[in-house]
Amino acid sequence: MLARTADNLYWLARYMERADYLARIVNTTLRLAALPSANGGDRAEWESALSSAGGLERFKEMHDAITPDKVIDFLVYDANNPSSIVNCIENGRFNARAVRTALTAETWDSINMGWLELKKLEQSRAGVRSDPQILGQLLDLAMKLSLDVDGSCYRTMLRNDAYWFGRLGLYLERADNTARILDVKYNLLLPDTEVVGGSLDYFQWTAILRAVSALTSYNWIYRDSVKPWLIADLLILRQEMPRSLISCYDNIQRFLDSIGRAYGRQGAAQRHARNVLTRLENTSMDQVFATGLHEFITAFVDDNNRLGWEIAEQYLVN
Amino acid sequence: MTTANGPRDLYKRVARWLEETPTELLASRRSQAELMFRRMGITFAVYGDQESTERLIPFDIVPRILGQSEWARLEAGLVQRVKALNLFLADLYGKADILRAGVVPSDIIYRNPAFRPEMAGRAVPHGVYVQIAGIDIVRVDEKDFYVLEDNVRTPSGVSYMLENREAMMRLLPDLFAMHRVAPVESYPNELLACLRSVAPLGAGADPTIAVLTPGQFNSAYYEHSFLADKLGVELVEGRDLIVRDDVVYMRTTQGPKRVDVIYRRLDDDYLDPLAFRPDSMLGVAGLMSAYQAGNVTLANAVGTGVADDKAVYTYMPEIIRFYLGEESLLKNVPTWRCREPDSLKYVLEHLPELVVKEVNGSGGYGMLVGPHASKADIELFAGKLARDPNNFIAQPTLSLSSCPASFPTGVAPRHVDLRPFVLTGAHGSRVVPGGLTRVALKEGSLVVNSSQGGGTKDTWVIDDSNLG
Structure with a gap:
């Protein structure tokens, strides 16, 4: 192609x-x-x-x-x-x-x-x-x-490289979007945020969920009132949430692997994507909050951008 | 085509169908057709039109019909003509016998900007210069076909031949059921076979073919992508190709891949900034040298434009006689060569009744249609002619044949022309039975160019042995 x-x-x-x-x-x-x-x-x-x-x-x-x-x-x-x-x-x-x-x-x-x-x-x-x-x-x-x-x-x-490159674009962009909204609103999501029951906070939290079309999903998964740390969990580590960072990388890795297999060659993009996914899989929200939500998200955005460059270099500007 | 007595026999059934079909139904078919074309993105761009970069060519739902027997005559004439054109080009870039014999004056060849000295003394695979030709045909009576223009550079319009047929079969199946229409759908298949047959010798049994487009902003971009799709080959732009050691490669996700045959829809001037226009961003540096080394075939060959020039056109009967020893089966429109003083004098005296064309112009630009021109336009053109007579030819205003067209107000005759496409490969020429019929939708207009308000029709070649 x-x-x-x-x-x-x-x-x-x-x-x-x-x-x-x-x-x-x-x-x-x-x-x-x-x-x-x-x-x-x-x-x-x-x-x-x-x-x-x-x-x-x-x-x-x-x-x-x-x-x-x-x-x-x-x-x-x-x-x-x-x-x-x-x-x-x-x-x-x-x-x-x-x-x-x-x-x-x-x-x-x-x-x-x-x-x-x-x-x-x-x-x-x-x-x-x-x-x-x-x-x-x-x-x-x-x-x-x-x-x-x-x-x-x-x-x-057809499930061939044309399809896979499209999917890569979709999930890379989606991961970037989810990370971006987390980055802007992270201060609202920290566990020590006082739950004073203020309606403004409630609306802020649900707004985040709405922005990534996750409000209904939240209700189904947690069956709990809206808690900021659960929102962070949903958008970062929940496999079943199609816009979570981990779900995006699950897909990215899968489609990069398909390309690598079809072409008979793996490269920097495949290695990097696997690393990011493994890190997400081996972390918990407690650890994320301990190292700092903001720092975690910033590092993820950098990683995601780097993958974009690697895909471009490996395949798109040949 | 109508005569004073009413529709010709070929149109009998269509005429009856048009009469019997309620106007509302015709209207809805017309708007369905437009919607279909718009949805498929079958558009063309008009240069210099700020308002919309993409426009539809109006499509008329009444088919243009030719009978099997008249088609056979036309086909023989087209094949003859393209054969002569190929021999003519091989000769011009070879020994130039025809110039030495004085049949064609050498200055109209050597002073023509489309003549490419780079091609002199070089053979092309199987001697085929023009793989794809679009010959514009008009009729003025029931008997004869006249060639209006030969197009042997990068003729376009074949996608309309195919898409118009597709649209008609979907929209008017009832009308199809009444006729036996020769199919045109095999065109992409035949084109592919033709391109494969002219691959360089070293290319092996399965040559890689690509369609080269100037890109999305070209007026015929839709057609380029349509053809690449139907051929099942890559649609490349100049930036997708690289030349290393005189071999052409395309950049793929798996690294460079060799290309053997390029169906190029890019003019000579833009092909290679190293050989031609240095400011061309659309071409491929080194392409010409790979071509000259015989490592890639370009279709059509470089330098074919010298043969479809309007000045050369006037010599086509002589050219056919010279190479084939035959009389031309298709007629030339009588043409005054303004380079000849007597002709120039005549033309200047009769401007209001003539059509004057620039020798190198195309697309209906830079021409004067005397009967429809204002006094000022005629004077302007007279000045141009006097300054540079070599650059112009003139033809009588033909009473072009017309064909019924469907409008919201009813059916009315409109003038038409026809562009059949002739494919030539290693094993001779083929013409798919049909072509692009262009129709001048403005009442009384003779200009069929899509850039100037023309539309298109499906072209039917029907079995006319048993018409009732």
Whole structure:
């Protein structure tokens, strides 16, 4: 397979996953910002949304003040933000179009239809950026599109390297997203956080779960009221939670192994992924809290980025 | 095609079907067709169009019909023509007998920018220069086919031939059931066989083939990816290829892989920044030297553009006679070569009734359609002609044949042309029975180019031995 084709498939999946995550971040922030606030309110929520999306620095370069409208515009529509939802969908389709021959008709159809719908929405918006109804439709579209593309890949693609490179992109991006939201909100999740029953904290915690579509899963797994340390456990070490770090790496290692077997050669990427997974498997939440949640997450983000580079070097830029 | 008496026999059943089918149903089929093309992403780009980078070519649901017997005549003419074109190119880059015999003036060859001195004295596998030709055909009466233009560089449009058929079979199965339509679906198969047959000698039994595209921003990108898909080969861009020791490789996830045949949809100028335009970002450094070393086959060959020039076109009857000793089966549209003083004088005096074309222009750009041009345009063109007569030819405005087309307001005749595709490999030429029919959708218009408001139709070659 062409190295560029693998690269396009990998990035198609990453952009789709990112669009979904961004849509969830904006959705949950809209919810939080609607609550009566004690500390900083709106502004703090939207700043945290920017951090979770990894766009705070770029935003500050472009704008003086953080206002809800400006942040929404930046995260959703802005053509100058390479990771705005609209750009994720555009880039996703661009990558898909570059490798149409490697996609099934169904996968192409799902991404192309989503893109056409996006064009229609953008047209009906016609410059009125803050129209809440269109915003809602667009966020729904981003989440549904991501689901459609993912599902059509899963249902229709041959299980060969084309499929595996797409999956790698998806899980690498997903691991990055989960780690990022943990990193932004880690101070809310420490075990010594006082459970004062304040409703704000409760909403903050559930917002984290919502952002990674894990609220219902939480209830099913713990059958307990929302406790911050359990949230950390769910998102880091729970195998059955499809967005947990460990589940992402379980998949990453599996797909890297498939590629290695098919090509008859293992490399730095395989070794590194296995190391990360083994470390996750051999750790407990107590240990994580003992070494420091923040430090743990920061190290994970670095590891995840390094794997991205290793995959690129080993396969994508040949 | 209609005559004063009504639809020709070939269209009888279609005409009846059009009459019997309720207008709402026709309308819904039309919009279904558009939706289908849009969903599949069958689009083309119009250069310089800021509003939309991707547009649909309008598709008309009424097929264009040719009878088996007239197709057989056309096919023989096409094969003859492409055979002569290949011999002509081999000669031009070989001993140039035809120039020495004075049949074609040598300055129109050697002063033509499409002539590639790099190719002189080099043989190509099986002497095939033009593996894929698209010959534009028009009719002015029921009897004769006229060649409007030979396209032997990187002719496009074949994906529409295939996708239009696909769309028609899905949307109008009832209409198909009434006719016996010759299939076109074998085209990719035949193209693959053709490309395999011209692989370099050293390539072995299973040559690696790739389609080379300029990339997503090219107007025909959809077609490139469509063909690569149907051929089951990689679609590569220049940056995917590397040349080492005069051998071409593509970059794969498992390291470099050798490439033997490149179906390139990139013009000569952009192929290799070392040999041609140094600013080309689309090509492959060293490709030309690998090609000259005989380690890779390019289809079509480099330098074929010299043969589809509009100035050379006027000599095609003589070229066919020179190499094959036969009269051309397809007619040339009578053409004034403005390079000849008498012709120039005539053309300047009759501009309002002529079509004037730039010798090297394509796609309907840089041409004057006299009867539809404003006074100012005509004067502008007269100036251009006087300054550089060698660069122009002129033709009468043909009363192009027309064919019924379906509109929201009903069925109406529109002018059409036809581009069949001729494949030539080691074992001769083949023409799939059909082609791309382009239709000028604007009433009275003669310009069928998609960049200027033309549309397409499915082209049927039907068994006409028993029409009722």
